[in-house]
Amino acid sequence: MTAAQPSHERRPIQRYLEHSRSGPTALRIVLGTQLRKLREASGVSTKVAAETIRGSHAKISRLELGRVGFKERDVADLLTLYGITDPDERADFLALARQATAPGWWHQYSDVLAPWFETHLGLEESASVIRTYQNQYVPGLLQTEEYARAVTQLGNPRASEQEIERRVRLRIARQEILHQSDPPRLWVVLDEAVLRRPIGGPGVMRAQLRRLIEMTQLPHITLQIAPFSLGGVAAAGGPVTILRFQEPDLPDVVYLEQLTSALYLDKRDDVDNYLSVMDRLSAEAERPVATLPFLVNMLDELDARQG
Incomplete structure (x- = not known):
């Protein structure tokens, strides 16, 4: 995929932005996969990509596997490196990066997650x-609240009553x-x-x-x-x-x-x-x-x- 290709043929991101079921975890994987494809198509090594975003080979690997969130600046720098200059396509990627780093609904349960x-x-x-x-x-x-509570108590015998209830609420959510x-x-x-x-x-x-x-x-x-x-x-x-x-x-x-x-x-x-x-x-x-x-x-x- 190069900058010379028609814009309408290389805007694969739009469908993910519009997909109602795509949460941040899935979007991170999608974005990482798309960036890897762009890097490989442009012939850029992971070493050069890492240097461009002031990171390491391991960081590029984690980004392309969708295991960590994306900074918009890093995505923008990688797009430039890979020859993606079309404003609409860049906007799609940056919008996806924002969605991919948004906290999931479960963030409110981070104390027990x-x-x-x-x-x-x-x-x-x-x-x-x-x-x-x-x-x-x-x-x-498929668990009822009472069943979930019993299972949670079995798996967390040292947890406080408050922690058990938080875990149950997470499961029901x-x-x-x-x-x-x-x-x-x-x-x-x-x-x-x-x-x-x-x-x-x-x-x-x-x-x-x-x-x-x-x-x-x-x-x-x-x-x-x-x-x-x-x-x-x-x-x-x-x-x-x-x-x-x-x-x-x-x-x-x-x-x-x-x-x-x-x-x-x-x-x-x-x-x-x-x-x-x-x-x-x-x-x-x-x-x-x-x-x-x-x-x-x-x-x-x-x-x-x-x-």
């Missing part, structure tokens, strides 16, 4: 499809993406063990089952149960989440959460392996039409035991 999880929230709000397998807990996007005008498609495969584990006690589980029944009525949510009768399942190693995006510059991302950290995988081979696992899980689990009677039966069992 781990940096590694912040990335997940940013990707989650921009995803068009979220596929997840869970074998420990109901996924956060995440769920707003499922109720917006253009929600992502959520496809969940849930191990039966999750539903049998009495998190918070019978009352909490009863309310949680009712919530799952309610959410499965929404057209953009698919819930499958992997029953005990399956024996081992394809993803027995642990929970897996795969996020897919409408933006062509955003690759699918595999999210693997650990106790105090997380892995984000976006290399094609890694993603393909996990997509294969997820496809096998979906094929092995009960069909979605069986989910409602399964949940209703479990709810009846709980009621009978309490009766």
